Amino acid sequence: MTTGIAPDQDRISKNVIPAASLPAQAGVGFKADHIADVFENAEPVTWFEVHPENYMVSGGPRLQMLTQLRQNFPISLHGVGLSLGGGEPLDKNHLRSLRALVDRFEPAQVSEHIAWSGHDGKYLADLLPTPLTSAALAHLVDAIDEVQNAVGRRILIENPTSYLALPQNSMAETDFIIQAARQSGCGLLIDVNNIFISAHNLGFAANDYIDVLPADLIGEIHLAGHEQDADTRDDVLIDTHSRPVADPVWALYQRLITRVGAKPTLIEWDNDVPAWQVLAAEAAHANDILDQCRHWPENQSQRVAS
Amino acid sequence: MIARIQNRQEDDTGEASDAGFHQAFATALMDEDPAAFPAGLDERAARRFAIYRNNVHRGLQEALAAAYPVVKTLVGERFFYAVAADYMRSEPQRSPSLALYGRGFAAFLADNDAVARVPYIPDIARAERAWLEALHEADAPAMMVTDLAGQEDRLISLCFRVHPATRMVSSNFPIVSLWRANQADRKQARQVPIPDRAETALITRPHFQVQMTLLDGGAGNFASQLLAGASVGEAFEYALAQDADFDVTPVFARLLASGMFCGFTLGDQGF
Numbered sequence: 001m002t003t004g005i006a007p008d009q010d011r012i013s014k015n016v017i018p019a020a021s022l023p024a025q026a027g028v029g030f031k032a033d034h035i036a037d038v039f040e041n042a043e044p045v046t047w048f049e050v051h052p053e054n055y056m057v058s059g060g061p062r063l064q065m066l067t068q069l070r071q072n073f074p075i076s077l078h079g080v081g082l083s084l085g086g087g088e089p090l091d092k093n094h095l096r097s098l099r100a101l102v103d104r105f106e107p108a109q110v111s112e113h114i115a116w117s118g119h120d121g122k123y124l125a126d127l128l129p130t131p132l133t134s135a136a137l138a139h140l141v142d143a144i145d146e147v148q149n150a151v152g153r154r155i156l157i158e159n160p161t162s163y164l165a166l167p168q169n170s171m172a173e174t175d176f177i178i179q180a181a182r183q184s185g186c187g188l189l190i191d192v193n194n195i196f197i198s199a200h201n202l203g204f205a206a207n208d209y210i211d212v213l214p215a216d217l218i219g220e221i222h223l224a225g226h227e228q229d230a231d232t233r234d235d236v237l238i239d240t241h242s243r244p245v246a247d248p249v250w251a252l253y254q255r256l257i258t259r260v261g262a263k264p265t266l267i268e269w270d271n272d273v274p275a276w277q278v279l280a281a282e283a284a285h286a287n288d289i290l291d292q293c294r295h296w297p298e299n300q301s302q303r304v305a306s
Numbered sequence: 307m308i309a310r311i312q313n314r315q316e317d318d319t320g321e322a323s324d325a326g327f328h329q330a331f332a333t334a335l336m337d338e339d340p341a342a343f344p345a346g347l348d349e350r351a352a353r354r355f356a357i358y359r360n361n362v363h364r365g366l367q368e369a370l371a372a373a374y375p376v377v378k379t380l381v382g383e384r385f386f387y388a389v390a391a392d393y394m395r396s397e398p399q400r401s402p403s404l405a406l407y408g409r410g411f412a413a414f415l416a417d418n419d420a421v422a423r424v425p426y427i428p429d430i431a432r433a434e435r436a437w438l439e440a441l442h443e444a445d446a447p448a449m450m451v452t453d454l455a456g457q458e459d460r461l462i463s464l465c466f467r468v469h470p471a472t473r474m475v476s477s478n479f480p481i482v483s484l485w486r487a488n489q490a491d492r493k494q495a496r497q498v499p500i501p502d503r504a505e506t507a508l509i510t511r512p513h514f515q516v517q518m519t520l521l522d523g524g525a526g527n528f529a530s531q532l533l534a535g536a537s538v539g540e541a542f543e544y545a546l547a548q549d550a551d552f553d554v555t556p557v558f559a560r561l562l563a564s565g566m567f568c569g570f571t572l573g574d575q576g577f
Binding site for chain 2: 053054055056057058059060061062063064080081082087088091093094097117118119120123124125126128129131133135136139164165166167168201229231233234236238
């Protein structure tokens, strides 16, 4: 005979009406260090994003904290471990773990990267470059299809940060990501900082990339800070998520949403994480730009038309 | 010397070589030679390959450092990251979640000749691993002392169900004292003398907070029997046989208060 303690572990967010989608406002990447500020007054932040991999555990305080967060805000699950651009079948255990989190937390958005992060069953803990080839595109589309079936919903895929161009690349990255979305039925998560970094590192015009992205595919935008590589022999930018969003990235962001309309916009700051007020100020800046875009009449008509 | 890792299935079309591409890229990422890169990259791309390499190595090694902060403090950063680099090649991570990275690190340390000169290090690693496992284990309400109300006459027959987040680590070294003295928030505190003795760490997670409790020899004997499913009476007899002075009452109270159990049964009486 066991004790009669009633289990109260099912008090998850089942009583919360799931948000149909993220608000077209600023969100931030959730950090445990900010929990007190977030629950006291999250203004102007209205939603949060987390990496599902960090919550793929049996129980404990981390999942409890996410439960509390979800009871107060819409959340987005932004994966780093599915390895959609990898050369081998998806990890079925990982897919099951993701599905379990989607069922439990009912996120407003689920997204992943156009990248690979493991090979031969070994996890490599980084977002590695996917070849821009028709074979890789076909593999990516199949992988997205498998994920969307496994989690029972449409996902978004994020454009990569590039440090080098693979010799076998045979397509423009914009063609590659747009075709991947069109063929699989998924949407795009456009990381404007990634575009800026890749344009700098590979030598293309970021504006050209921004200007061809179809408005109907974009479900979310990411903004983050970057740094110059410590190796000064080479003028290369690193996607560190350790700094405020750079001015030229804000300018690209404004250019994008002026054309495609207001979209849910995430500030990512994962290293040298600042005080909550600093992060909230970045979110406020994004909201200012989103508000400006809403008040331009020509954009209203353009958005209705698109 | 520059090592070029060949694509195993490279062909002329480029298209069909994607499988070989992943293999060559992954192999070069983990190569011992820091200048290794996959074949086919030009000079600038080969140099920039190091960015991915650094990200991969840092990602895995920082996950290990987060899991074993006291080991890192005790052996020093330089040695820790050198061992972490060996470890990441020796025991590849399988899951894309790094929350529980480093399962075999204590055993890996025990096999290291340099670590053998500081023999308590592997046991500290076992305690840190137990802590991490306890942190992420399944949820269950902990049993409280008040749950035993009405069982006073049958205490000796009781057996306990162990809470999923309970771990016990026994060592010939003072692992709990060393662990406590090297917590980040104690570093500034006055040096506390480390006793020269064997210690047992009981790790539990009451109210979602992991805690480490020091058990002396008798308490460790008693607790280990309860964890193995023995009744209170059996565990008491075992502890008494090891130490005739074993005082069960305060030990039993501490164990119950630790949250190490999540229920009880009336043992062989069949309830």
